[in-house]
Amino acid sequence: MYAPAGAGHAWSSQVGFPRGFLRGSNAPRRPWFHDGRIKEHIVFGRAGKSVRRCWTTGRVTLTTRREFLGGAMAGAVFVGCDLMPAHVHAQGNGAADAPRRREVVVNGRRVRTVDIHAHCAFPEAMALLGLTVRPDKLIMAPERLAAMDAQGIDIEALSINPYWYKADRDVAAALIKLQNEKLAALVAAQPDRFVAFATMALQHPDLAVEQLEYGIKTLGLRSVSVGGSVEGLELANPKFHPVWAKAEELGCLIFIHPVGTKELAPRLHGNGGLENTIGNPLETTLALSHLIYEGTLDRYPGLKICAAHGGGYLPSYADRSDAVCVTFPDRCAAVPLKKKPTEYLRELYYDSIVFTPHALRHLADQVGADRIMMGTDYPFPWTHTSVDHILATPGLTDAERAGMLGDTAARLLGITA
Numbered sequence: 524m525y526a527p528a529g530a531g532h533a534w535s536s537q538v539g540f541p542r543g544f545l546r547g548s549n550a551p552r553r554p555w556f557h558d559g560r561i562k563e564h565i566v567f568g569r570a571g572k573s574v575r576r577c578w579t580t581g582r583v584t585l586t587t588r589r590e591f592l593g594g595a596m597a598g599a600v601f602v603g604c605d606l607m608p609a610h611v612h613a614q615g616n617g618a619a620d621a622p623r624r625r626e627v628v629v630n631g632r633r634v635r636t637v638d639i640h641a642h643c644a645f646p647e648a649m650a651l652l653g654l655t656v657r658p659d660k661l662i663m664a665p666e667r668l669a670a671m672d673a674q675g676i677d678i679e680a681l682s683i684n685p686y687w688y689k690a691d692r693d694v695a696a697a698l699i700k701l702q703n704e705k706l707a708a709l710v711a712a713q714p715d716r717f718v719a720f721a722t723m724a725l726q727h728p729d730l731a732v733e734q735l736e737y738g739i740k741t742l743g744l745r746s747v748s749v750g751g752s753v754e755g756l757e758l759a760n761p762k763f764h765p766v767w768a769k770a771e772e773l774g775c776l777i778f779i780h781p782v783g784t785k786e787l788a789p790r791l792h793g794n795g796g797l798e799n800t801i802g803n804p805l806e807t808t809l810a811l812s813h814l815i816y817e818g819t820l821d822r823y824p825g826l827k828i829c830a831a832h833g834g835g836y837l838p839s840y841a842d843r844s845d846a847v848c849v850t851f852p853d854r855c856a857a858v859p860l861k862k863k864p865t866e867y868l869r870e871l872y873y874d875s876i877v878f879t880p881h882a883l884r885h886l887a888d889q890v891g892a893d894r895i896m897m898g899t900d901y902p903f904p905w906t907h908t909s910v911d912h913i914l915a916t917p918g919l920t921d922a923e924r925a926g927m928l929g930d931t932a933a934r935l936l937g938i939t940a
Contacts, residue, residue: 638898689754829935
């Protein structure tokens, strides 16, 4: 359970939602689940205000939407007060026990915060490859909203780390269809709290193009997530050019998250979890460097790319990327670039997961504060203070803080009031 410092509110002992939420309300006395499918009851209202009002007075406004995509919500064990299973509503004292969402304010302005880097998973999709979800918190559950509320996260942009790049075409087609439809259903259930990145089977580029278009145009997913490599192939490989062409055409953000550097496993083995500590940001560094040096970003200048973990190591040692082309011009001659490598970095986007105000200030100096978006990596417990991290970083203007906290992500993901 998380609770904001000095919140001054009573929090439920169970998953951080208000006890007795249904007691004394006008809610119908019937189960929340019927025939294995969710019947949705939505509490409408601007972020926080109407929700707090309904928790305080016990009055709720109910409306029923259609059932989601033929039962696609099944297995997305969730969610907040509007889709919470009956057993989640604990006994309590009603309004006095109700939690409040932390509201983030910058210089008197309420900022809608967006977490660009949050993960989830669906057991049914993973089961198609004989896999199980680990950790369990990747499965959507009520405590996610409690954590979001405590940390001041209004909206999560959900992504799924690729685990399907070895799958054959038929399995990959079924898995991605199921997975994307579940993401769409989950977002439809809580549109004021979640958006989602589509997934696609990059190992089959022509199929990936179809999946991307279906996910964006038909399912209404906002953007797409990819791994930092595809079974040993770099994202800059010409094999993937049709995918980047389609992404550029659709104008959707591409979120790059590392899948690891398996080829370095013998050297990363040992204490310190180096396969993650070093291996993950290293793969992002390699992926971005190849996209620059192989001319992919020149070929598709309209691509919108967001790199996880602050872009890996590349922004921290970016000037060496310029220096190599000056010191050893022959090493950059195979693919002439239209600009210096560091100039491409200022055209990409990055999450804020660099841990300290000093590191975030350096990243902003290197790539521009307007290219950074808040990330948490939830449910992995790297940080619970992403909002405070940005608020505490020196030298940022109010507009830059608001941009990092949510304005930039809202613009890129098409999130409207």
